[in-house]
Amino acid sequence: MLLILKQNANYSSLKEKLNNSSASYKFLDLYGKKLVVTWPDTYVENIKDESIEIAVKSKRQFPLVSNEWKKDPTIVKVKDVEIGGDRLVVAAGPCAVEDEEQVLTVAKAAKRAGAKLLRGGALKPRTSPYSFQGLGERGLEILRKVGDQVGLPVVSEIMDTRQIDMFKKYADMLQIGARNGQNFDLLKEAGKSGMPVLLKRGLGNTVDEWLLAAEYLLLEGNGNVVLCERGIRTFEKATRFTMDIGGMIAAKLQTHLPICADPSHPAGKRELVHSLALAAVAAGADMLLIEVHPNPEKALSDSEQQLTPDSFELLMNRIRALANVLGRKV
Amino acid sequence: MLLILKQNANYSSLKEKLNNSSASYKFLDLYGKKLVVTWPDTYVENIKDESIEIAVKSKRQFPLVSNEWKKDPTIVKVKDVEIGGDRLVVAAGPCAVEDEEQVLTVAKAAKRAGAKLLRGGALKPRTSPYSFQGLGERGLEILRKVGDQVGLPVVSEIMDTRQIDMFKKYADMLQIGARNGQNFDLLKEAGKSGMPVLLKRGLGNTVDEWLLAAEYLLLEGNGNVVLCERGIRTFEKATRFTMDIGGMIAAKLQTHLPICADPSHPAGKRELVHSLALAAVAAGADMLLIEVHPNPEKALSDSEQQLTPDSFELLMNRIRALANVLGRKV
Amino acid sequence: MLLILKQNANYSSLKEKLNNSSASYKFLDLYGKKLVVTWPDTYVENIKDESIEIAVKSKRQFPLVSNEWKKDPTIVKVKDVEIGGDRLVVAAGPCAVEDEEQVLTVAKAAKRAGAKLLRGGALKPRTSPYSFQGLGERGLEILRKVGDQVGLPVVSEIMDTRQIDMFKKYADMLQIGARNGQNFDLLKEAGKSGMPVLLKRGLGNTVDEWLLAAEYLLLEGNGNVVLCERGIRTFEKATRFTMDIGGMIAAKLQTHLPICADPSHPAGKRELVHSLALAAVAAGADMLLIEVHPNPEKALSDSEQQLTPDSFELLMNRIRALANVLGRKV
Amino acid sequence: MLLILKQNANYSSLKEKLNNSSASYKFLDLYGKKLVVTWPDTYVENIKDESIEIAVKSKRQFPLVSNEWKKDPTIVKVKDVEIGGDRLVVAAGPCAVEDEEQVLTVAKAAKRAGAKLLRGGALKPRTSPYSFQGLGERGLEILRKVGDQVGLPVVSEIMDTRQIDMFKKYADMLQIGARNGQNFDLLKEAGKSGMPVLLKRGLGNTVDEWLLAAEYLLLEGNGNVVLCERGIRTFEKATRFTMDIGGMIAAKLQTHLPICADPSHPAGKRELVHSLALAAVAAGADMLLIEVHPNPEKALSDSEQQLTPDSFELLMNRIRALANVLGRKV
Ligand SMILES: C=C(OP(=O)(O)O)C(=O)O
Ligand SMILES: C=C(OP(=O)(O)O)C(=O)O
Ligand SMILES: C=C(OP(=O)(O)O)C(=O)O
Ligand SMILES: C=C(OP(=O)(O)O)C(=O)O
């Protein structure tokens, strides 16, 4: 049950009633509203209190993430970039931060082409321990420096709860990766951090599980969440993962949170990235996350799927034309 | 090995050489070319003959379907409708033919909105034997009659080899359904029929298996094949099937055949159909197959996913705008 | 609704009542019972008649296949071999019939080791049209001849409705393959034939869809059906398919029909076949279908997964020991 | 490349050569051997040194986990319990630690029935933030206390790197859950801890990814790893997950590490647990992990799949009989 409270009311009698029920509950400030989430529903169905404006009984498992109580789309701000509004936001950058020159080259090209955020992994979740694991803090330093120089806010993947302070120092947005899509301690800490979060769908996770992962973030009082579809595991091996446009839309229809699509990881191959990006835009994505590398063939990770700056620029032109027809700016 | 032969040459010495090798081979007329397919490759690598224009060794398992030898996109003609050319072709109609009035209502609306083909199942592959199995020949009669009346060629699903003559009588294009995506006898007969074929990808089939199913058709000398992506089986249940845009593009990059997308069956729910349709168009589909019913809630099959005529018209407008930017007419 | 009728009663008043309702219905003789299936349930809930012994309202979609009305396990007889009884039945033989000597060698070895049925494909459903397609009728002749010579009933895959008469002539049991798991015309004809059917689960089919495929057979009055799990399509590629023991048991708990496991096709590799076979026996399979070839490396199909006769003999000894502990003979 | 070194040799010249190459390398003590892993292979192919006993070039991506260099099965000791040896080891206990009495009841019953390890989650990875999240440290205290009282070593799931010290204090074996199957920071810390690890396969992970996750542990010098198959995500929903016996065996054939099967989580329903457990034993599992609860219907997590103590005892008798035939004790 979601209780939307009157602002500046006295909540003490409500608290008492909740304490006397056997329900669990949590007071939250989200999107400028005072809320109480209580569960399970049945325990509090009859609670009435002066301070309650509306009580919303969600038909879904994720009352906060659901658009049942909040019908206006949420706009997530990363510095001055607004995700979820009129503009389609594109984040671009290398899979992994490799060195300053690499990031700078990409960042300049990305900015020129119209990207609004710079991405780049400093900590890389690699299937094999023998693969390049990322530059660590040094990578974040580079990303921060280049982002500032070029004038793009930066997003980078956090892999572990112990890294929160480091990311607060260097990053503007936390990326939670597909392999941590159900790392619940990390979700809780990212929620507590209050930082904007780009939450990838776990590669083996259903739409419901993805939205419930977001609910973990919101339940910590952090409403700055962008959901990111990046392909799921299926039997098909012609692509690296199967980009689930239908699942992305099914999510969008249930939530007020903005939705991002990452066409690079499902593609796995450069030549598929454009089509998947355009498909996601046409289907209604609010944001795209695209891997770009100055010299993809030499990349230390995901070398087959990264676009060259030229190909990215071409893609941006195609995206712009498409977005235009859909009534959106880039 | 694919041998492209000189026109009007004498092939008898080539035939003799092939007979003397232990290779299997087949002479074909496809797209105005004389061809020989021989296999396995290794058996004929050294065959040389006057009558051979070029010998193409395919890197893929489907030499005929592959675009290695035929770089221009194939245009499949269904009466006067061209699939695979400049125009994006939309086929619309009910999941199942239920009665004449139903089909007529939809056909008129579809035509008015810009559809170029009329679809409708007379024989329905139903998971349960207790579900409506289709009107049979009577359904085909209705479809034919309405198609002629409204001026739209008709496409309908064939389920069994014994029905070929019946379909020749009533239909302009054979649809082979997802449950028959590897019904090899049906593929062979559809190939022999020479009729245009809309070949759905089997719901559990890989892109390679789908292209090999098409190879069965071409190897019978029938090059009039449109490939249709309609969603694959995955763990995700928020949609009925997972529309595999990436797989569709992976197919397109390997073949000269036109590609169709069916957004209705993967959606499973009306409210997802528009987004999936637009995504498919943006990704480069040459054709769409969309279920439309005058009164979807009363439909005898697939009632949750069929669009109303009004919603279809709206979708056509959105598709037209999108196609326009992509340099395509509808 | 399933109506179990009194034997030798007068059914005319019941028929009249059914005709007067708007329900569909079918009279059947199954397992020595007179039955009427009617659908949808709601239309006939209130029908009462002298001739009705019990009316069973199934909670499942497959009333005939369900064990709600028939609690005793069905025993399917293939000549004198009983499947579903005390004995675990093993069918063995080559993937494809290649020549008489090949089949004879395997048949003798299989018989000696304890197999009770001889398998062998005369018509092969091959992913590629360039792969060996089977010997056709000649293959069935060989199988029949060898089966008679060695004293083993034979089972072989039928691929198309037009082949029913041919199979009646040569085979003791029809196999319906994984690619035809939802070929509904074939299911109907196999049902009408009355022959014992080994019904493979479609590689992309759920347990429910598999049981509904069996319902198609029973609804034609053919109760001689053995369900065969042979692996499903999943993301895992370390094996050819994923043998779904859990799904097999989930099926068994809902049906009176015997269950077979085919460990050869999910394994895809010889070295996995023993373990999968033993797992299936331990889980409760009533029958096993195992590919054995005198010289697997030379096999014209499925060469990596076929066992040598020696390995098969060893496996049979292991199966026998296991079955013994489980209270079953081989 | 894996270099197995002579004991007590002087490694300084080897170190120098490695430093002079551009290869990465790591010295390790594993299973009583001195080893160096170097990568990528090509960089060190020609290195020769006095101190090298054998250089093993693995054909697999996980040289340490692979059985190419270590042919004898690894026995993982958890206190005095040996996993991977002659005895089949069964770990039993509740999904979640709920209170002392609950754990004690189960622990006594489990011990009596023949279980050798006590399981129980103190930290629960729950899909929903509104589900019971576990008792935390208090849960570990209870588990430890009951384990000591009853005389069973305890295994419990760790969810985050910050919990390592707490687990060192209370647990005998770390469980890494299916949702953390690619939580690489957690894998590294679990590796460094040196504690025995029960490594579940990620629910969306391939066999190769699972073995590579284990490689992360061994590369930290921790060879005490048991691999646990617990079902993968597939389209089938008749069971909670699809237990991949084939994948489990494919893993076993490539590694020296012991393999555990968890039949409870793939089953999702009590009535399927016995069959899946027996199947896993027949296929060759070295260990089983089974959820048992004194009153499953009241359980705070996984209530549908937990066995009662009585059902567990019955299962143990069936397992014992089966193991016996397979030449194994319980
Ligand atoms: C690792 C990445 O993505 P994912 O978590 O989706 O695999 C990435 O964005 O580089
Ligand atoms: C049955 C149909 O499609 P599919 O074969 O893709 O399920 C259909 O087009 O109505
Ligand atoms: C083709 C066969 O099986 P399936 O239909 O299960 O692939 C076979 O039994 O040889
Ligand atoms: C949560 C558990 O398992 P898994 O990680 O396999 O889901 C468990 O063992 O209780």
Ligand SMILES: [Mn+2]
């Ligand atoms: Mn990447």
Ligand SMILES: [Mn+2]
């Ligand atoms: Mn339909």
Ligand SMILES: [Mn+2]
């Ligand atoms: Mn076979």
Ligand SMILES: [Mn+2]
């Ligand atoms: Mn559990």
